Amino acid sequence: MRVAVTRPEEDAGPLTARLRAMGHEVVMAPLMTIRPRDGVAIPDLRWQAIAVTSANGIRALPTGHGLTSFRTLTVGPQSLKVALGAGFTAEAHGGDVNGLAAFIRAELDPDAGPILYLSGAETAGDLEAQLKTCGFDCRRVVLYDAAPAATLGEIAAALDARALDAVLLYSPRSAKIWRGLVEAAGLATKAAPVSHLCLSRNVAAVLPDGWNVAVSASPDEAAILELLEQSGRTL
Numbered sequence: 001m002r003v004a005v006t007r008p009e010e011d012a013g014p015l016t017a018r019l020r021a022m023g024h025e026v027v028m029a030p031l032m033t034i035r036p037r038d039g040v041a042i043p044d045l046r047w048q049a050i051a052v053t054s055a056n057g058i059r060a061l062p063t064g065h066g067l068t069s070f071r072t073l074t075v076g077p078q079s080l081k082v083a084l085g086a087g088f089t090a091e092a093h094g095g096d097v098n099g100l101a102a103f104i105r106a107e108l109d110p111d112a113g114p115i116l117y118l119s120g121a122e123t124a125g126d127l128e129a130q131l132k133t134c135g136f137d138c139r140r141v142v143l144y145d146a147a148p149a150a151t152l153g154e155i156a157a158a159l160d161a162r163a164l165d166a167v168l169l170y171s172p173r174s175a176k177i178w179r180g181l182v183e184a185a186g187l188a189t190k191a192a193p194v195s196h197l198c199l200s201r202n203v204a205a206v207l208p209d210g211w212n213v214a215v216s217a218s219p220d221e222a223a224i225l226e227l228l229e230q231s232g233r234t235l
């Protein structure tokens with residue numbers, strides 16, 4: 001199958017390698033560019049835990065941050081791998097923002113100290129609000145911006161030629177950007193039959209009615225790749 005990978009370049013490497021090992025042809029279509037912010041100040045507190053919902057939350061940390069001694073909670077294997085590689089004592093829970101929030105509510109104590117949430121400017125699930133509602137002192141620090149792509153790039157030609165089998169979409173924002181770029185390019189009719197494989201129902205909800213949309217059984221990469229294999233067997 002010919003598959004569009006829409007993740008930022010920083011996150012796409014392992015996924016691209018897995019897809020090629022599975023025998024798929026990959027077309028790169030990054031929908032966002034990660035831009036770390038300068039001069040970010042992180043409060044010097046005794047954190048109960050650090051919450052990270054994207055590997056970019058680790059990559060964008062300023063030098064000398066001094067956070068590696070604190071328990072670090074990530075959402076999945078990719079953010080976990082980056083955190084461990086950066087020297088953090090890290091563990092993965094939940095699969096997505098909502099799952100991580102549920103783990104923190106169940107396993108951590110609001111009275112045991114503040115939680116540092118490392119994030120980008122735009123997030124899904126609002127981890128900070130979910131935790132504050134339950135009495136946690138959650139401090140969000142915005143470390144980076146994810147700038148949307150201005151055009152579809154090389155993927156436009158593949159869509160126009162009906163030479164694309166599937167698109168992988170990992171967040172509501174990426175789905176929104178994808179839809180907007182497709183419609184702006186006048187390619188909505190040709191995109192509609194392509195298999196749009198979404199990490200969650202929230203992602204799928206952004207896409208138009210009538211498009212070929214499927215949702216993975218759980219919000220993790222293994223599940224979305226299994227969905228891709230199922231999609232391939234129906235072509």
